[in-house]
Amino acid sequence: MGREKRIEYEGAIYHVISKTVSSENAFMEEKDYRHFIKLTCDAFSKYQAMLLSFALMKNHYHLLIKTEKANLSQIMHEINSKYAHYFNSAHIRKGHLFQDRYRSYLITNDEYFINAFVYINLNPLEAQLVEQLEDYKWCSCRYFEDKDNAPRCLNFKEIHNLSGIEIARITQFIMSKVSESKKYGREIKEHNSEENIKKIREISAEIQNKYGSIVKNRELKYLLVYALCSKKFKLVDISFALKMSYATIRRIKNKVEKRMTSDAMVTEWLSEIGKVNAFDYQNDHKVPGTL
Secondary structure (H helix, E strand, O other): OOOOOOOOOOOOEEEEEEEEHHHOOOOOOHHHHHHHHHHHHHHHHHHOEEEEEEEEOOOEEEEEEEEOOOOHHHHHHHHHHHHHHHHHHHOOOOOOOEOOOOEEEEOOOHHHHHHHHHHHHHHHHHOOOOOOHHHOOOEHHHHHHOHHHOOOOEOHHHHHHHHOOOHHHHHHHHHOOHHHHHHHHHHHHHOOHHHHHHHHHHHHHHHHHHHOOOOOOHHHHHHHHHHHHHOOOOHHHHHHHHOOOHHHHHHHHHHHHHHHOOOHHHHHHHHHHOOOHHHOOOOOOOOOOOO
16 A cells, blocks of 8 residues: 655645664765755755755754645655765765655644744754754754855745744744753654644545535534544644634534533434544444434
């Protein structure tokens, strides 16, 4: 079975992590870092993307990317394949350099953007490579106070637009968010928003194939939303996957919770909804009625 396609659309923002095979070093000397940045900026220019943050570590790298077109896969293929070719030639090496499947986290709200932004820029400090953010050459954190020497594809205007923070104050802001960065780091090890959105859409499709359209059946839509919430999917991921506002998802969740205290039928229908295969239960028979 082939891999599912990644979620790609115009204007999407991603936190991308690409790791080397067997934790090999991807950067051996200064010219390697410089060449990687050049290739990245070339790819961003070619595919009309914006670089919002980056951190190049020894055996992996982080990019915060905004794509103007639905083309993340093309961008990443361009960067990784061209850099691997360069690196193998420069260091007399053969074979794959980066793992075949890079990790991409779809940024779905402002808080998620800030957390990813801070996390990436704190990477060298957290890894104890430097004592001051601005001392690490191969991370965007160095250039918030040295814009003249920044990579040409690092888009300060868009960073300001998305963060709401003046560039001159960003380093101070990043250092004030160390605890949030640690929490984000733990979360991304357990949570992939992109994969969760795909799973939510799979569940929604199976439920609608069995019970009918959630567009035409408001009660079914309410049950689906609550069932997803009960499975610990994040509200923001449900919102994105079902193309409903965050506030609407929260309102539906609260409404169904209140109905459950006085209407046993709600619990019964939720049990039926929870039996579809996509929820990892066995299919059954009944069609949900009304709330």
